[in-house]
Amino acid sequence: MGSSRRGGRLELRLRLVHRLLALASLLLLASGEVIFEERFEDGWETRWVESDWKRSEGKAGKFKHTAGKYSGDPDDKGIQTTLDARHFAISAKIPEFSNKGRTLVLQYSIKFEQDIECGGGYIKLMSGYVNQKKYSGDTPYSLMFGPDICGTQTKKLHLILSYQGQNYPVKKDLQCETDRLTHVYTFILRPDASYSILVDNRERESGSMYTDWDILPPRKIKEVNAKKPKDWDDREYIEDPDQVKPEGYDSIPREIPDPKDKKPDTWDDDDDGIWKPRRIPNPAYKGQWKRKKIKNPNYKGKWKIPWIDNPEFEDDPDLYVLKPLKYIGIEVWQVKAGSVFDNILICDDPEYAKRAAEETWGANKEAEKEAFEEAEKERKAREDKEAQQAREEGERRRRERGDRHRGRDHYKDRYKRRNRDHWDDYHDEL
Numbered sequence: 001m002g003s004s005r006r007g008g009r010l011e012l013r014l015r016l017v018h019r020l021l022a023l024a025s026l027l028l029l030a031s032g033e034v035i036f037e038e039r040f041e042d043g044w045e046t047r048w049v050e051s052d053w054k055r056s057e058g059k060a061g062k063f064k065h066t067a068g069k070y071s072g073d074p075d076d077k078g079i080q081t082t083l084d085a086r087h088f089a090i091s092a093k094i095p096e097f098s099n100k101g102r103t104l105v106l107q108y109s110i111k112f113e114q115d116i117e118c119g120g121g122y123i124k125l126m127s128g129y130v131n132q133k134k135y136s137g138d139t140p141y142s143l144m145f146g147p148d149i150c151g152t153q154t155k156k157l158h159l160i161l162s163y164q165g166q167n168y169p170v171k172k173d174l175q176c177e178t179d180r181l182t183h184v185y186t187f188i189l190r191p192d193a194s195y196s197i198l199v200d201n202r203e204r205e206s207g208s209m210y211t212d213w214d215i216l217p218p219r220k221i222k223e224v225n226a227k228k229p230k231d232w233d234d235r236e237y238i239e240d241p242d243q244v245k246p247e248g249y250d251s252i253p254r255e256i257p258d259p260k261d262k263k264p265d266t267w268d269d270d271d272d273g274i275w276k277p278r279r280i281p282n283p284a285y286k287g288q289w290k291r292k293k294i295k296n297p298n299y300k301g302k303w304k305i306p307w308i309d310n311p312e313f314e315d316d317p318d319l320y321v322l323k324p325l326k327y328i329g330i331e332v333w334q335v336k337a338g339s340v341f342d343n344i345l346i347c348d349d350p351e352y353a354k355r356a357a358e359e360t361w362g363a364n365k366e367a368e369k370e371a372f373e374e375a376e377k378e379r380k381a382r383e384d385k386e387a388q389q390a391r392e393e394g395e396r397r398r399r400e401r402g403d404r405h406r407g408r409d410h411y412k413d414r415y416k417r418r419n420r421d422h423w424d425d426y427h428d429e430l
Contacts (some may be wrong), residue, residue: 022295032349036094039343039360040065048079049132051089053330054169057411061086061337068340070115071182072364077108079341081334088337091135091329094346100321105188106145108111108344109361111182119334121176122146122158123344127323141167142322147176147189159187159197161213162322169320174205182368184357185344188350193320196350201357209319214315220307233298239291249289255278255279324412 038044044065054060063079081088105249110121126142144160144167157174177183177199186198193209228234242330261277269275330341343360345353 015140018399024171030087032347032352034352035097035325035346035348036092036349037345037347037356039076040093044079047092047236048092051135051136052133053089053136054087059085059087063088063090065128066340068111068338070113070368070375071423072367072369074369076342076360076364078340079330080113080340081332081337084336086337087137087331087333089135089137089274089329089331091130091132091331093132094328096324096326097346098321098324099189099191100318101191102348103191103350104322105186105345105347105348105350105363107184107186107353107357108146109184109342109357110147111184111340111342112147112149112178112336114180114182114336114338114341116149116339117147118150118154119339120146120148120158121337121339122148122330122332123341124331125322125325125346126327126329127162127325130327130329132327135331137181137333139232139329140165141329142325143187146185147221149176149178150296157185157197161209161215163213163215163319166277167213170212171214172205172207172356174214177340181372182340182342182361184361186350186357187351188353189320191320201354205367217310217312218313218317219310219315220315222305223308223311224305226305227301232303233296234303235242235301236299238296240294241291243291244290252285253282254285256282341368 023396049261050063050173052060061081061083064082065077066080067074067077068080079090106123106125108123113120121148122144126139127142128140130139142162142164143158144158145156148154148156155175155178157176159174161170162168174197184198184200186196186201188196188198189209195207195209196203197205197211204249210219246417256279257277258407259277259279263275267275284327328344328346332339343347343356345356
């Protein structure tokens with residue numbers, strides 16, 4: 001009896017342990033995993049390596065740790081591009097991560113403080129080994145995501161994925177934000193190859209890798225040799241076959257004599273000819289008779305070329321899987337520097353990414369907007385003051401030139417008078 005009770009208690013304990021382990025697994029799954037998160041706080045330099053690419057040519061820019069000229073929180077710093085017309089390249093090693101069977105979330109914020117004119121603001125994820133001191137625009141990457149602005153025409157949001165060593169840009173024309181405030185860009189790639197793009201925590205675009213990239217041949221294609229069946233009736237309306245033209249309809253004249261028109265008293269049939277009243281439109285005339293239109297009971301709809309299975313399509317269930325990710329990098333070229341990158345996140349939980357965006361960008365966006373407006377007022381006042389000083393300086397220089405001209409005119413007059421006296425003497429001698 002005792003051993004039976006002990007065995008029962010042991011079994012109960014084992015069940016409880018299994019339940020706790022299962023619950024812990026569910027909680028771990030629900031909480032997700034943060035692969036890499038960078039808010040550029042103290043010690044960020046130990047995680048990031050600036051490349052020497054283009055440095056020997058004098059074309060390499062530098063990153064500065066700052067919140068920028070205006071921000072919602074001066075202590076919330078990122079890294080800002082400095083020096084115009086430069087290449088910028090910096091990277092960080094991340095814990096190796098495979099998105100096979102998992103959702104991949106890539107998120108970061110960027111603020112274009114400058115009038116960028118032309119340049120990128122995207123980030124890249126790299127697989128394999130990367131020599132970070134030589135990281136460059138030629139370094140292979142598995143994912144590239146973010147804005148690219150050039151003039152008024154290009155306001156593109158890049159989304160490029162690598163598949164079997166080849167880069168494929170998304171086919172959709174994605175647009176980025178172009179103002180000078182901070183914006184958060186989020187890319188979510190799921191195991192079913194569906195994706196979403198969020199801007200400032202709102203979904204901007206969604207779709208599937210099967211349809212929005214030219215990676216695999218399409219599942220379905222149009223049957224190019226298909227022809228509309230002879231018995232296909234695509235007339236939505238037809239004439240009513242039961243309607244009959246009223247008797248005498250065609251004998252109704254278009255015009256009739258005006259019954260109100262009277263023969264003038266002065267009219268003389270011998271001299272003026274036989275009088276006829278003027279003709280007016282016949283209100284009983286309805287035009288050419290046509291049957292009424294009715295719904296066609298045999299209507300099958302507009303015929304369309306049918307879609308068929310593409311014989312060249314071969315599914316790849318790992319279409320969404322990137323090569324194991326090991327590095328994250330910023331590699332851009334900018335005509336005018338001043339972009340602040342911040343709050344970089346790689347994880348597998350979209351909800352965590354949303355919360356992270358609200359804790360950073362969301363908490364500071366209104367204060368940043370106010371700081372930007374105040375900075376714009378100060379800039380406008382400074383420019384107005386400089387313009388006024390330039391006008392005053394120009395006016396001063398014009399006055400100085402005027403004084404010099406008057407002095408020269410005085411000497412010219414004396415010279416003319418003196419020479420005129422000589423010419424008068426000459427004429428007197430003649």
